[in-house]
Amino acid sequence: MQNILIIDDEPDVRDALKRVLDRAGYSVRTVESAVGAAAELERIPTDVVITDIIMPKIDGVQAIESIRKAFPSVRIIAISGGGNFGISAYQPAAITTTAYLASAEKAGAHLVMTKPFESIDLIQAVEKVLGVGHA
């Protein structure tokens, strides 16, 4: 069973993602901040990390960079609600979508997607980064 770690500051979002992926047959854990993510990844080998981009404390882009460095084999999906939020991640509204997705991809995310999305999109995204169907 493949392990997935979800990083998101919103409990409802975390739980919803976990619920969908649990049902799809993955072993899912969640953390509320990128601060605890490294320890969690250290503790249990993980295949996929799904992380929010705009979060307090450490933003998703930084998290992706450090995860890519410390755990090169981990596949990363970056998700975000669009728009602007928070000081450190501020981008002018108009260019946000392009900008943050570009940042995330640049930092090493294998796939980026905007919130909200359907269950089927989430599952397909995970399958895609895991190479299912491409092998």
Added chain:
Amino acid sequence: MVRLRTSFASYVTLCVVALHLVLLPALFFGMGYVIRKSHETLFIEHARTFARVLAEEFEVGVALDSPTRTVDLLDLAIIHGDARYAELFDGGRSIRSSLGSPDIIIPRHTDLGFAQGGDDIYFIVLPIVHAGHSAELRLGFDEQPTQDRIHLALSRMLWLLAGYLAIAIIIAIILSYRLSRPIHRLGDVSRAIASGDYAQALDVSTGIRELHELASDLEGMRRELVGVNHRLQAKIKEKEISEVRREELQKQLQHRQRLETVGTLAGGIAHEINNVLVPIILFTDTALQELPPSSASRADLMRVLAAARRAKDVVRKILTFSRELDEAKVALIDLRGVVTEGLHLFSVLAPPSIEIRTEIDEQIPLVRADATLALHMVINLCTNAYQAMAGAEGVLTIGLRYQEAPDDGRISGPRVEFWVSDTGHGMDPVTVERIFEPFFTTRSVGQGTGLGLSVVHGIVESFGASIRVDSRIGAGTTFTISFPAIAEQYLIDDAAVPTA
């Protein structure tokens, strides 16, 4: 004192007339005297000579011996000597020519001067000594013919002088009109210039040096006026144009700032709602999958899902509204054009106390960017730089160069660097750390939203470029933006992102 003013022509004419009125009578009387004197002298000479010859004839001849001979000689004086009175007085006996005027009475004093005695007769009395006794020859010559000749000569001279005066006045009038023509021309053009018509040239042709010089000087002044006028008009026009441009630009910037504010707000709301929609959609979806097909709640959950999707669409629409710039036309562009345009727009806004310098390389590789956003970035950086120097003189340098060596930041490989440098107050490291935060500003309230540099940061990020700040307190600040110079800049397309 009121001074009578008259035209130049009248003045010259009056002067000439006055001069002649003084000189001509003097000339007339002078010449009249000479004429009168010469005629008198001639007349007296003639009378005396004739009288002496006649007296000698009586003395040496035999005329006195016969009264008939005496009368003959006296008649001769009347007929050939222009005399009107001839008498020989001899010892109480008087013999008088009958040819003379009988009403003439010889005055007691004889040999009076010419035109004296009031009778128009010039008397001469000569003593005659003949054969031992003496007698007197008394002759009276007519002055009238000589007087007539004198009057004729004088009247001719008067006519001559009058003719001369008339010709002199005519010449004076013609001459004064000719002289006053260039003066009138100067006056006309001067008045035209005074009333704002600078078009007429002062091409006065005159032989008078002073007038010619005056005309040349005035023409020089006119040309200077024309030049000054043109320069002033050009300046006013330039000012009007730049005023219009400034207003347009300010309107544009205000509009953009409003859009940014609305965009920021809308983006924040969208983020929140999108986060909320994730659990709604996913939990409902999951619940639907787990419910038996016969469940009565399925229809309800389907409606929840449909409502959530509608909410998602609404959010998308809100974002689209604020997303004027999101349709960024990222393309390969030449930054030089953008920088030149930005500089042009900014120079309208910048106060004259700030000197703007440029250091732009002639050849710059293309970079991937949106021209409108890049322009926005240039203006924001320039505005920030001049605000850092506000209230003082300073130098703002804008540069564009190609760098082959990799920089220390995120861009490896050749890059195009755009930089804006000011000689303003500079920043301490703590401030530098925070300048890209939205609403962070060191300026007082009302001087800026504090969004400018965060906007620049966002734009730079969207181009996949990087921004660097070098600042020293008191020395100024330089913002450097590095664009990858290679065309294959990696950028994610929205279309590649999987969405519902």
